[in-house]
Amino acid sequence: MTFIRMTSVKNMINKKQTKIELLAPAGNMLKMKTALFYGADAVYLGIPDFSLRVRINDFDLNGIKTAIEYAHKLKKKVYVTVNIFAHNRHIKLLPKYLKKIAEFKADGLIISDPGIITLAKKYCPKIAIHLSTQASCTNAAAVAFWQKQGVKRIVLGREVTLNEIKEMHKTCPKMELEYFVHGAMCMAYSGRCFLSKEVLGRSANLGDCVQPCRWEYDVNIKAKGHDEVFELVEEPHGTYLLNSNDLCLIKQIKDLMKAGVSSFKIEGRAKSVYYIANLAGIYKEAINHPAKIDFLFDELKEKLVHRGYTTGFLLGDKATQNIDNANNQAPWEFCGQVTEAEKIAAGKYLLLVAVHNTLKNGDDVEIILPNYDIIKLNLKEMIDAKTGEVLAEAHGGGGGQTILLEVNSKKPILPLTVLRRRL
Helix, strand or coil: CCCEEHHHHHHCCCCCCCCCEEEEECCCHHHHHHHHHCCCCEEEEECCCCCCCCCCCCCCHHHHHHHHHHHHHCCCEEEEEECCCCCHHHHHHHHHHHHHHHHHCCCEEEECCHHHHHHHHHHCCCCEEEECHHHCCCCHHHHHHHHHCCCCEEECCCCCCHHHHHHHHHHCCCCEEEEEEEECCCCCHHHCCCHHHHHHCCCHHHCCCCCHHHCCEEEEEEEECCEEEEEEEECCCCECCCCECEEECHHHHHHHHHHCCCEEEECCCCCCHHHHHHHHHHHHHHHHCHHHHHHHHHHHHHHCCECCEECCCCCCCCCCECCCCCCECCCEEEEEEEEEEEEEECCEEEEEEEECCEEECCCEEEEEEHHHEEEEEECCCEEECCCCCEECEEECCCCCCEEEEEEECCCCCCCCCEEEEEC
16 A cells, blocks of 8 residues: 655645734644644744743654754744743753754744843844743833834733734834634733642743643632631532633634734644644634634534633623633544545545544544545444454554544545544
8 A cells, every 4th residue: 555644744735825824832743743734834832941831842852853844844934932931040051942943943932031032132043033922012012112122023912902903013013913813711811820839839930830720619708807818729519710711713813814913823732633633724714714704613612622712802801711610522522633545546545543532333523624624424444454353443542543444535635634523
């Protein structure tokens, strides 16, 4: 068999670019490749120990080098996050890392700390500086200030409204503006939360948040003189009073474009390849084909686990919470990703699929192609790729199974394609 391997995908990815950049998270190499395959124009990933994702970050310096080389072959970009609130110990270690990033020719550095910006100018003079959302840039005067400091792009705080974005763009039209359009929202202002540090000694501001805002709590109110003392107590049968809804701005894409936003950012370096594939595919399709936005919004609601959606602060509203549960479960589940593919006849493909979770004969399955094209099928037969055995069901997890599937499709099915099944 002559399979289409993942290393050949770079020759087949749709190279059509749009003026609006779609920026996706990359927690590891597979997630990065998946994001680019599904339409992301750029990805962001972190330097070990200097990014706000410490525990969930599979990249070391060699991995970052490989990622940048892979993306550049596709004419796509990689932005490296160095966005912690740095202490002296971090500053002393940074130069050797920054020298490497300069050598790798990253496309941008995402930074929140003025001291790190100074180091970046010294050690990475040819790399664009992007101001992290952690810096809380929320007004036109601040945009003008950072422009004078040599910053090329502002990753705006999630607290910024649409009218404020318009004013910022009018004040500094040459400044690139980036805005989060989808993903988890923090209950604290621009992520400046101390709960994780207080509860388990892990600082969110150094990239080690354990997300205690997603836990169940009970509230005890104790009278103390004329004052009331509020005490949060973690309880298994409490309420999720700190649990913010997820941000979803797919219906505001055209307004954001008109306001001057040039990069749409998706949150989620810790999320699965299935999440990345869906979000990149759906938002790319929304950017290119706005007439499909209502359908795509319904897909986001029905096909993915989420905490309920909110437009956040963009329209001048207050943030909203999901106090009923940790998240809303979806009736669909990630079940596999294509690792190799062969066209065996006109309109027919043989796929090698790494199973995730579970697949069973009789399952209703959707194969998600780039441009968010969907192939629907009822699973009839799976073959164990190692033994040749015909299977009634297959399982993922550690050391999960790899199966062979025959699928009819008029459109090409390539490696990195993800599959889901109806529960």
